[in-house]
Amino acid sequence: MAGGPTEAAKGVYSVWALPPEDVRDRLKRLMGALRSEFGGPKFEPHITVVGAISLGPDDARRRFRSACAALSPYPVRVSAVSRGTFFYQCVFLLIDPSPEARSTPSQSTSFLEISVVATSARSCGHFGYENTTPYMPHLSLLYGDLTEEEKERARQRAEALDKEILSLSFEVSAVALYKTDTEDKSLESWEQVELCHLSDDK
Template sequence: MSARSNRTYSLWFVPGAETTAHRQLQATITELAERYEDAPIFEPHVTVIGGIDGERAALEETTRTLAAGTVSLELAFDGVRWSTTRHQCVFLPVKPTLELMEVRRSAREAISGSTAAYHPHLSLVYSEMGLTERHDVAQSIDTATLPGNITCQALALVDTTGPESEWETLVSVPLSGP
């Protein structure tokens, strides 16, 4: 049996589910998803690496190892932006910190995933809407209703095969504290 699978995985930083920041972000994601027919509801997250192809048990073990060596991360946002891709339709850019880039580097060494340039961000809506609409949505978001930063309290391995409605968190490992 080959170690490769037909599944695609992603490694995400997730804010604590009980935090005000998580609630504010989830409310915005849900509100935008309800406004646009092709927009799914998803969990607030900052992708560390996407497009991972590998064996699930090994990836879960790597996720645990990476989380054990990582303290909870404070990530700050830098306004609201939009782009041309579905998964970065409208998003909050994350200011890259040394800690974040170090986790990304460690993860890249431990697992193969997307080698695309890394632009850390937290998406607010996934959609194929037109560019003018993306711009208008980005402009319409009241940043006062969103947190200026989040504390990522877990590292999650997510099966991101297929449509977003089928995405599944396989393991979410708490980071080793402040």
């Protein structure tokens, strides 16, 4: 019984990589247009770095800060607009797992250490999180339980609404700890817990 209160205090947390503000605004417009046509809950544009994991709030913050201390800004490039097989991967931007390296001649850090996949792997290590499937970096545009036909229409609509979306690339310089109860498909309980701005000064 001693562990009861501690268990009750646990929550489900995720780590998100956040696009810069100008990209975020662009994506929000696209996501809003898709929601108006196909429904679904509202959420912040993000790339999941660490998937949903059950932790106590203090432990989650401690692990998040530890992970952030080991991370640097990294490049992201969109490679496709795709559709998935479940609610949280309905229609999304597929992220190139190995975009071109940033030009950082003054640094000894190798590109492999600042890639989207390496960032997730390193962060998952701090959280003790193990992916049950290979990591597929992506940025969701729409959540929902749509038919395959509806998902394909939404995917095509996304490409039509933002004709330059496949040339989108940006640098991630901020990550956030979010409370993300995956049982709450309304997303009303989801909230940002802590934000970290990444620095090259490692």
